[in-house]
Every structure is written in structure tokens, then in C-alpha cells.
Amino acid sequence: MDDPAAAVVFIERLIRRTDILTDQPCVGRIVPEVPGRELRELIEGNYRIVYRLNESTAEILTVFEAHKSFQID
Secondary structure (H helix, E strand, C coil): CCHHHHHHHHHHEEEEEHHHHHHHCCCCEECCCCCCCCCEEEEEEEEEEEEECCCCEEEEEEEEEECCCCCCC
16 A cells, blocks of 8 residues: 555554454354364455464464465465
8 A cells, every 4th residue: 555544544444443352252154165173254445464373362464466366375
């Protein structure tokens, strides 16, 4: 993003989307590319927010454009 103001708005939008994880950590679907890994995702616009659940937190692992596949090494 070349526009700093637009970048701030975008990041705020992503943060608002993940606020639901505080009360509903399992709301995201299982990431279809890696079944059995217990990775979940939320969709925000054209972006995928991939996270995993720890004992008391949801750990955001990555955010990327939804048209791309998630790959894990």
C-alpha cells in the first residue's frame, strides 16, 4: 500500500475483524489447505486472517490475499 492513511484504515479493519476471537475463538473455519493442523481463518474483504488457538489466546499467524493458497512448510 502506498497510501499511509489507507494502510492505517486497513489495519484497523483487520483488528476489528479479529476482535470476535476474544469471545468466540472457534468462530473461524478450519483452513482447508491444512486439515488436521488446527489452524483457523477469518475472512475480511479480500484477505484471509489465519490463526491458531493456544490455551488462552488466539495467535494470528498471517494475513494474505484470499486468492492465494495457504502454504506451510
